[in-house]
Amino acid sequence: MIEAHGLTKRYGSKTAVDGIDFTVRPGRVTGFLGPNGAGKSTTMRMIVGLDHPTAGTVTVQGRPYAKLRSPLTEVGALLEAKAVHPGRSARQHLRALAATHGIGDKRVDQVIEMAGLGAVASKRVKGFSLGMGQRLGIAAALLGDPHTLILDEPVNGLDPEGVAWVRGLAKHLAAEGRTVFLSSHLMSEVAVTADDLLVIGRGRIVAQGPVDEVISRATSTTVRVRSPHATELAAALSGPRATIDAIEPGLIEVRGPSAAEIGELAAASRYVLHELTPVSGSLEQAYMSLTADAVEYHSGIDATPTAPTTEPEAQR
Numbered sequence: 001m002i003e004a005h006g007l008t009k010r011y012g013s014k015t016a017v018d019g020i021d022f023t024v025r026p027g028r029v030t031g032f033l034g035p036n037g038a039g040k041s042t043t044m045r046m047i048v049g050l051d052h053p054t055a056g057t058v059t060v061q062g063r064p065y066a067k068l069r070s071p072l073t074e075v076g077a078l079l080e081a082k083a084v085h086p087g088r089s090a091r092q093h094l095r096a097l098a099a100t101h102g103i104g105d106k107r108v109d110q111v112i113e114m115a116g117l118g119a120v121a122s123k124r125v126k127g128f129s130l131g132m133g134q135r136l137g138i139a140a141a142l143l144g145d146p147h148t149l150i151l152d153e154p155v156n157g158l159d160p161e162g163v164a165w166v167r168g169l170a171k172h173l174a175a176e177g178r179t180v181f182l183s184s185h186l187m188s189e190v191a192v193t194a195d196d197l198l199v200i201g202r203g204r205i206v207a208q209g210p211v212d213e214v215i216s217r218a219t220s221t222t223v224r225v226r227s228p229h230a231t232e233l234a235a236a237l238s239g240p241r242a243t244i245d246a247i248e249p250g251l252i253e254v255r256g257p258s259a260a261e262i263g264e265l266a267a268a269s270r271y272v273l274h275e276l277t278p279v280s281g282s283l284e285q286a287y288m289s290l291t292a293d294a295v296e297y298h299s300g301i302d303a304t305p306t307a308p309t310t311e312p313e314a315q316r
């Protein structure tokens with residue numbers, strides 16, 4: 001469990017993290033989302049004591065990181081720009097780290113295998129690709145078999161197999177009752193990995209809670225209705241509660257009434273339906289809407305999210 005109260009970090013006149021309160025629960029994967037510069041890394045660095053809060057507190061299992069007796073066995077962290085001696089091999093690096101906590105060579109070999117680094121464990125880290133470096137960072141985070149994992153952009157630079165590995169690993173660790181807190185800019189990946197979300201914008205929390213709840217609060221569900229009687233149905237549905245868009249002949253999209261209400265009205269009027277599909281918003285749409293006012297670094301092209309889809313996995 002990670003708990004923050006009034007957590008604040010200022011760098012000179014810049015407030016990177018602005019008095020935030022949050023709880024990251026055990027047994028869940030919590031995705032940490034936010035635009036570039038929103039304060040994610042700063043928050044994670046404060047959790048593991050690499051940055052000191054200007055105000056407020058953040059604790060792991062009720063204690064500040066600095067007060068943990070054996071940090072590596074309690075909190076495993078993958079943070080950007082982790083210092084690794086380039087002349088050392090992956091195995092030497094992990095053994096050196098393990099030695100600081102009395103962790104044996106057997107565990108080092110275990111995490112090397114878990115991270116898929118077996119074939120390159122004796123190679124110098126200097127020659128590692130971005131993805132291999134990420135795997136080494138994750139192996140280091142796992143070394144002490146910690147109850148809390150903090151992973152900043154863990155899939156950055158990983159190939160599809162590596163991305164799937166991180167996804168499986170995060171879910172597995174959470175299923176064992178551990179606290180898994182990971183940041184990512186890949187909405188599709190977060191949608192299929194995270195149980196809970198913490199969304200930050202300009203140093204402030206803009207949303208938190210279970211993924212489905214965050215999405216449903218930030219987006220609206222519409223109902224696609226395909227019928228040879230679409231025009232009559234649209235007329236029957238029209239009222240202050242309903243917004244109706246005619247998409248093409250025979251296809252309308254209805255916002256307001258539920259699919260059940262529309263189906264019952266159609267049955268009562270003996271209108272034939274060829275399709276009646278609730279369409280939920282996606283995580284990407286929810287994210288864009290939640291952070292619209294918090295994006296500091298805009299690109300020049302239109303960033304409208306892609307159309308929602310009705311596939312269950314992709315709905316989030």
Ligand SMILES: Nc1ncnc2c1ncn2[C@@H]1O[C@H](COP(=O)(O)OP(=O)(O)OP(=O)(O)O)[C@@H](O)[C@H]1O
Pocket residue numbers: 011014015016034035036037038039040041042043
């Ligand atoms: N050491 C520092 N000195 C001054 N400003 C800093 C420092 N570290 C971070 N900042 C500023 O604090 C803000 C938050 O940065 P942070 O790296 O936490 O954002 P982030 O959400 O992790 O961004 P990204 O998604 O780009 O990694 C940014 O405006 C950044 O420029």
